[in-house]
């Protein structure tokens with residue numbers, strides 16, 4: 210398959226647009242190779258025009274013309290969508306089908322597509338739109354190395370990509386796909402703390418965001434354990450330990466970990 214296969218993005222909402230923006234604006238995927246379809250195309254018309262991609266209501270036509278189909282509809286809409294595509298013979302040429310739907314298993318996708326359809330389950334996140342994404346891939350049974358490489362090549366320009374067994378996908382969803390929302394709330398809280406202590410809000414937000422970026426980058430770039438990095442900040446009898454103990458009084462570790470656990474449990478039920 211060529212480097213930029215003909216791509217159909219079905220469902221052009223938050224994630225369809227985020228992935229498309231990352232591909233076109235940041236990684237140079239040719240816009241003319243991408244056709245999006247959405248049952249309510251009006252709400253995304255301006256975005257599609259800005260990206261230079263085609264957008265219509267016609268998912269069947271987009272899929273028939275595609276080598277790779279990226280399914281970006283909500284889990285509840287997937288069954289009817291696949292039934293319609295299958296009945297219309299739109300998948301008969303066996304394009305590579307990549308689904309990002311939370312909680313939707315490869316077994317479900319397999320049962321609702323023509324026999325032998327190559328399937329990959331993917332779990333990206335919204336930072337893909339600025340090439341700082343995290344995507345985890347789980348290949349279906351019949352998927353060749355070359356087809357998995359094609360799926361990987363789609364997400365690699367959008368950030369980091371990892372292959373994992375499908376059994377981990379709900380936890381991945383709870384952590385790295387829901388996670389940006391949790392971090393945005395934590396960032397907001399960090400900034401509120403700064404505002405409470407007298408910083409102008411815009412300054413507090415910038416300090417919180419750049420600090421979070423720096424701390425996360427230290428973990429990724431040094432490979433060191435977060436606890437060791439935390440210890441280096443924490444001077445005996447200094448201000449950091451005082452702040453850490455106040456956070457522990459509020460059970461920060463347990464609250465954050467339980468948030469991931471709860472999101473994982475709900476993700477498992479979405480399909």
Ligand SMILES: NC(=O)C1=CN([C@@H]2O[C@H](COP(=O)(O)OP(=O)(O)OC[C@H]3O[C@@H](n4cnc5c(N)ncnc54)[C@H](O)[C@@H]3O)[C@@H](O)[C@H]2O)C=CC1
Nearest residue numbers: 220221222223224247248281282283284286290310311386
């Ligand atoms: N929002 C996020 O951060 C993430 C979402 N996901 C998954 O991505 C998928 C999409 O989520 P969002 O983009 O947030 O939802 P969204 O609601 O913003 O977008 C879904 C789009 O699909 C369209 N649609 C529905 N049925 C359709 C059909 N039969 N044919 C064509 N278009 C149809 C809707 O009009 C809508 O524009 C979901 O399955 C979700 O689980 C995965 C990772 C992160």
Ligand SMILES: O=C(O)[C@@H]1CCC=N1
Nearest residue numbers: 311382386387388479
């Ligand atoms: O909240 C959701 O269901 C979707 C899936 C992961 C992120 N957003």
